[in-house]
Amino acid sequence: MMFDELLAKSESKGNQAEMIWGHTNQLLIRYNSMKNLYPNILHAVDWDLLQLACYYHDVGKANTKFQNKLRKKEERIKDVYSDVKEIPHGYLSCAFVPIKELLQKHSESEVKLLLKAIYYHHERDKEVTEDSKLIVKNDLISYTSMLVKQGFENVEVPKFHYGKFVKKESMNEEELYNFVKIKGLLNKLDFAASAHIDAEIAPDNLVEKLDLYLKKYGRNELQEYLYERQHQSHVIIGSTGIGKTEAALYWIGDSKGIFTLPLKVSINAIYDRLISKIGYKTVGLLHSDTVSEYVKRREDNEFDLTLVHQTKQFSNPLTICTLDQIVDFVGLYPGFEMKLAVLSYSKLVIDEIQMYSPKLAAFIVLGLKHITSVGGKFLIMTATFPPLIGEALQKLGIHREPPKMFLKLDENNQPIIRHFMEIREKDLDIEDVLQEGVERKVLIIVNTVKKAQELYSQCKLFGIRAEVLHSRFINEDRARKEARIIEMGKLTCEKKGIWITTQVVEASVDIDFDVLFTELSEAAGLFQRMGRVFRNRIYKLNKPNVFVYTGEPLPSGISATSKKSVVDYTIYKKSKEVLLKYNNGFVSEKEKIDIVDAIYSREALEGSEYLKEFDEIVQQYLNTLAYETKDKPKLRDIQNENIIPESVYRQYENEIQQIEIDLKDKKVSWSQKIELLTQLKEYVVNIPTWAYRSAKEKGLINMKIEVDQYNNYPVVQFKYTSEQGLMYEIDSDAGFM
Known part of the structure; x- marks a missing residue:
């Protein structure tokens, strides 16, 4: 007894079962579409190899164990080799490939690829x-005619003849990158079809829409320069x-294009x-x-998961x-x-490169080495460019041109003047702000949440109305505050007032305030903060519109x-030393x-x-061999709950x-569940x-909102207000923004 049809995927909630040929045909349709859209992705021979990979990738599913697995118990047939563990179908697919025939058209290295x-x-x-030899010889062989009947005209009677062709360790660098392209694109097409x-x-x-x-x-x-040089990589200041x-x-x-920024609020703003x-x-x-951001912006009542799948692929x-969605491939896991x-x-755009930690900066450099080696292009766009990174790009042969300045x-x-800076070697105090006057748009940026909350409390004592923004607000309050600061930061807005924030407004948030009071973190961060004041205006008064506080002895968050x-x-110490030369x-x-x-050279950072x-x-990662590790590298040092x-x-x-x-209701669809989780x-x-x-050790958690094994939310007895956000008794992590 044999099966009537060969399945690639079983029937699931809302989806019909798929035949192997049906699924393969969907890959080939997407292959043709991709080739038409981006014909220069691969050379002609590699397009042929990718097409063959699409054709043969799933034929190994034509085996008894796999076919039984996709069916109800009563539809299964006898498995003579029930004691043999299931062989992954990718391995078995190779047995159907007509290697001898392909070697007449392709080189051995191409067939290996x-x-x-x-x-x-x-x-x-x-x-x-x-085990593979046994299954190929005695089980796979009985499915050959069924595959032909289903649509696979170019499958060979299966043989265990592929061993020497599939050894990864034999690849040199050029072969590795060729393999990455063929295998990576096969995965992309396979997921899309599924x-x-x-x-x-x-x-x-x-371009047409931008011109309009x-x-x-x-x-x-600057815009004309980059438009005319679309086929090159660039570093632009x-x-x-x-x-x-x-x-x-x-x-x-x-x-x-893939456009990366350091902060989610900046990404959301550019997307909108x-x-x-x-x-x-x-x-x-x-x-x-x-997912949450898509749900908030949906136009129909029913959320379409297709958006999420398309985005993640x-x-x-x-x-x-965000950059960490991209450069984790550097681990070559x-x-x-x-x-x-x-x-x-x-084309990869990296915006405001100086905002990243040394770990992420290193991953950027390593990532760009792989990207350029495999044929990709990059654009680093930044207000300031640390020479340490430029040196690394040159040393590794990634980009030898000096940054182009605009x-x-x-x-x-003449270059516009936007900032008059005064440095004060003391702690930032709200009385200083009051002395300078608050009848304008005043932006205060500090290094820690705790300091922001202290300044807000001082404002209340003085009877001064202020708003505070940092990362320790519930999502609903934070979104509302972000919208309000962006609204006040518009040149057309005539409202005056004080906003106290942390670095969450530091990069690519399009706001324009009149005066800045800020703690010093380091020079590059300071200049990002200064970019939120007189953003597009010339400053003509002969008095400060930027006040920088170096702390007594140190500002908050610096140790x-x-x-x-x-x-x-x-870096803080060197920044202070250099900046004092430009005081007043x-x-x-x-x-x-x-x-x-002067601050970010290798010599200064020694x-x-x-x-x-x-x-x-x-x-460490420059010497990493492909597939040496099974785990993605962790790019963020802070672990969150x-x-x-x-x-x-x-x-x-x-x-x-x-x-x-509602979430525990079994009748709830996936799209409804996503909307509920977003709420x-x-x-x-x-x-x-x-x-x-x-909080756990102190017994501050009495209950949890348990949704499923992946989503549960402890209810914690931390003090919280919609004005100040979450407050801890002891703030032991000064760097948490």
């Missing part, structure tokens, strides 16, 4: 050779407010600007809160995301190939001894670049923890309990793991 892509298209346990989504969505005239958006002003020098985002989009043009103002809708939003012609394959034909000019064609210092102490005067855009050069960590990670503050739970108890009941997350705040453990 093809078979490796099929063999490893899913990462599985090591093959047991004797999820019933497009592997690639056509670009939608980005900027028609009042036209392209500026540009003044804040010069239109770097639009310039980067011109550089991407009708290519596939692309859709609502520029009119470019084929864009993906990718970070840790992707980089199907959109443009994706806006099993399964890394899809991301690097996508980056081989994409400064915003005034009506006399000479603790690893939890907001920035490396050496205008600081030009060129001087800001010179200051960063002996610092920053340099030590940067060098160690570059060295999601909790609901008890006062929030009491305030919204009925709503939260109803969501919990629940509005009451959640993200805290560091140390704070969660401390």
Whole structure:
């Protein structure tokens, strides 16, 4: 007795069962679409190999164990080799490939590349050779005619003849990168076919839409420069407010683009600007809160999961995301190939590179080495550029050109002056703010949440109205505050007032305040903060509009001894030393670049923890062999937990309990469940793991909202208000923003 049809996938909730040929045909449709959209991804011979990989990748599912697994018990047939463990289908697929015939058309290295892509298209346990020989010879052979009947005309009577063709360890660097492209694209096409989504969505005239958006002003020098040089990689230093985002989009043009930024609030803002103002809708939003952000923006009542699948598979012609969604492939762990394959034909934009930790900076450098080696292009767009990173790019042969500088000019064609800086070697106190006057848009940026909350309390004592923004608000309150600060930060808004924030507004948030009071963290961060004041305006008064506090003896969050210092102490100390030379005067855009050069050179950083960590990670991963490790590298040092503050739970108890009941209803669809989880997350705040453990030890957790094995939210007795956010008795992690 044999099966009537050969299944690739079983029937599941809302999806019909799929035949092997049906699934394969869906891959081939997507293969043709991808080839039409991006014909230069591969050379002609590699397109042929990818097509063959699509054709043969799943034929190994034509075996008794796999077919039985997809069927109900009563539909199964007798398995003569029930005592043999199931052989992964990728291994068995290779047995059907007509190797001898292919070697007449392709070189041995090309056939090896093809078979490796099929063999490893899913990462599985090591093959047991004797078991495979047994199954190939005695089980697979009986399915050959069925495969032909179903549509596979070019399958061979299966043989165990592929062993020497599938050894990964025999690959040199060129062969590895070729393998990455074929295997990675096969994975991309395979997932798209399984999820019933497009592997690639056509670009939608980005340049045309940008021109329409900027028609009042036209392209500026930077935008024109990058538009005319779309086929090169670049390192660009540009003044804040010069239109770097639009310039980067011109550089991407009708290519596939991936645009990275350090902060989620910046990503959300650019995503919304692309859709609502520029009119470019084929864009993906990718970070840790992707689903929630999509649900908030849905136009229909029913949320479409297709959006999420397309985004996570980089199907959109443009994706806006956090860097850690991209560069984790640097570990070359099993399964890394899809991301690097996508980056081989994409243009990667890295915005504000100086914002990243030494670990992420090292990963950027290493990532760019792989990306350029596999054929991808990159654009580093930044207000200041640490020479340490430039040196690393040159040393590794990634980019040898010096950064190209573009400064915003005034009506006399001179670089505009936007900031007059005064440095005060004392703690930032709200009385200083009051003395300077609050009848304007006042922005206060400090290094820690605790300091922000202290200043807010001082404002209340003085009867001064202020608002505070940091990362320790529940999602609902934070979103509302972000919208309000962006609204006040518009040039057209005439409201006055005080906003006290942490670095959550430091990069790529388009706000323009009148005066800045800030603690010093380090120079690059300071210049990011200064970019939120007189962002697009010339400053003509002969008095400070930027007040920098170096602390007495140190500002909040800075420590000479603790690893939890907001920035490396050496960098803080060097920043203070260099910045004092520019005290009580205008600081030009060129001087800001010179200051960063003086602080972030290898010589200036000698002996610092920053340099030590940067060098160690570059060295460690530069020497990493592909597939040496099974785990993705952890790019973020801070481990976090999601909790609901008890006062929030009491305030919204009925709503939260109803969501919990609805989530446990078995009739709830996946899209409804996602919407309910998104609603629940509005009451959640993200805290560091140390704070969660401390609460547990002190008995501050009496209950949990348990959704399923993956989602549960402890209700914690931390003090919380919608004005100040979450408060701890002991704030032992000064770096938590």
